[in-house]
Structure formats: structure tokens, C-alpha cells
């Protein structure tokens with residue numbers, strides 16, 4: 001039997017902004033450990049939230065052409081409660097990251113900067129990190145609910161242009177709750193294509209002509225009459241499966257981003273605590289943006305590699321200013337603390 005010899009993994013680029021030490025790997029490990037939990041909580045929260053849409057209100061809103069009534073049929077004020085399970089794991093990841101960073105700083109100052117005492121220790125009694133995570137939870141909630149409002153508006157407009165009945169669109173609205181606008185479009189197109197494919201062995205041209213009309217003929221009502229029950233049932237099952245996948249993808253995206261937020265926040269918090277204790281010269285120190293090998297090709301983060309700024313300042317990017325990673329969804333960047341003595 002031949003044994004394949006694996007090539008050694010590529011070493012990260014070294015130099016400023018591309019660490020050859022593996023500190024960011026510790027943070028990534030913490031982020032990767034909490035990520036599945038965040039994803040599961042988000043998926044559950046979004047699915048449960050979809051079940052809370054008042055479909056009668058949605059229908060009346062659609063029938064009367066009242067978009068704000070359609071949007072109000074979604075109880076957005078309850079969404080924060082649906083995803084509350086994210087909060088404690090995010091806080092735990094931030095604390096774990098702060099503790100790991102404290103241990104790392106103690107090791108490096110002992111080795112490199114004898115004037116700084118190796119007394120970095122994360123104080124979990126300080127309520128600030130919990131506040132930071134709570135604020136982030138608000139941000140996540142707002143971003144998902146705002147995106148949902150756009151997704152619903154887009155779905156209603158598309159349905160109207162397509163000649164869908166209000167009854168048909170009602171189900172589409174509940175389905176796109178929690179999705180991005182792009183995902184919402186993908187889901188409704190998926191259903192339309194299945195319907196076009198299933199009803200009659202049509203050519204592409206015929207399908208294009210007839211598809212809007214099949215919608216108008218209201219196949220859902222036909223199904224009730226038993227005429228197309230099987231085919232409609234199988235379309236619904238496929239759409240539900242695709243919907244679940246889209247929500248899982250969305251949850252995964254957010255979980256990736258937020259796990260990096262939590263670890264960066266824990267890091268920044270230990271820097272803050274140590275500065276308050278006077279362990280190092282805060283004004284002289286800099287935070288440095290690290291583009292990790294996971295994120296090396298990102299056009300938004302790449303220009304930030306190695307950028308060093310005062311601790312209270314914000315990194316300036318094409319996507320706007322940020323205090324810390326992540327810069328964008330799925331960003332895997334990290335930070336380093338550079339002491340005044342190292343500059």
C-alpha cells in the first residue's frame with residue numbers, strides 16, 4: 001500500500017501584520033469552539049420566531065395592499081428574546097479569550113520587556129465585558145430584524161410583479177423571516193422554478209409565459225381540490241428543506257462573525273483592565289490589525305494588515321471605522337497589543 005506524504009501546511013506570511021507566532025490561533029480555537037453553539041441557538045431562534053408571525057394579519061395586509069400591516073404581522077419586539085441563548089456563550093468566549101490573552105502577555109513581557117510586570121489577569125468581576133456583549137446582542141437583533149423588514153418588502157414587491165395571490169404570498173412572508181434579501185429572493189425563485197417545472201412538460205418559453213399564470217390559477221387551491229395534491233406537497237417539502245438550509249447558512253455566517261467579535265472583545269477588555277491598573281503605558285501602546293492566513297485574501301482587510309493605532313482609536317477601512325475585528329461577515333482577523341517599549 002502506498003502511503004501519501006502530506007505536504008507541510010503553508011506557513012503564514014511573516015512580518016508586520018502577519019504574525020509568525022501563533023497567538024491568533026489561540027483566539028481562533030476559542031472562537032471555533034463557541035461557534036456551533038451560537039449557530040444552533042440562532043437557527044432555533046429564527047425558526048421559532050417564524051412560527052410567531054400572525055398569518056391572518058399578513059394575509060389581510062397583503063389583500064389590502066398595506067405593506068406596513070404585513071410587516072407588523074411579524075412581532076419584531078420578541079426577536080431579542082428568541083436569540084437570548086447566544087448571550088452567555090458569547091460572554092464566556094470573551095472571558096476565555098481575555099484570560100488567554102493575559103497569559104500570553106505575561107509570557108511575552110517576561111521574555112521581552114522586563115520593565116513591565118507580568119501581572120496581567122482578567123478580572124471577571126468587572127461588569128464592562130458583559131455590557132459590551134449585551135450591546136452587541138442589541139446590534140445583532142437590530143441587524144437581523146432590519147434585514148427581515150427589507151426581505152419582506154422585497155418579497156411583497158416581487159410577488160406583486162409576478163401576479164401572485166395574497167394567499168400564496170402569505171406563506172412566502174413567514175418563510176423569509178430571519179433571511180437576508182438575497183436569500184429571500186433565492187427562496188421565492190426556487191419555489192417558482194419548481195412550480196414551473198412541475199406543472200406540465202413545458203418548454204422554457206412556454207414556462208416563462210405560463211408560469212405567472214399557473215400562480216394566478218392558484219395551484220394551492222387546486223391542491224385542496226385534490227387535483228395536484230401530490231405535486232404541490234412535494235414542492236412544499238422541497239421548499240421547506242431549502243428554507244432550512246438558507247437559515248442554517250445565515251446562522252452559520254452570523255455565528256462565525258460573532259465568535260470573532262467575542263474573542264476580540266475579550267482581548268480588548270484585558271488590555272483595558274491592565275491599563276487601568278497601570279501595568280503598561282496605555283498612551284504609548286498601539287493595537288495592531290492582524291490579517292490571519294484564514295482571511296488573507298479579503299480585499300477589505302488586506303490594507304489593514306499591520307496597521308497600528310492608539311488603543312482608543314478606530315481602524316479606518318473601506319467599510320467604515322471599527323474598534324476591532326470583525327470588519328465584515330465571516331472576518332477572521334485578529335489584533336495584537338504592541339507595547340510602547342516595542343515601538
Ligand SMILES: [Zn+2]
Nearest residue numbers: 301331332333
Ligand atoms: Zn478580516
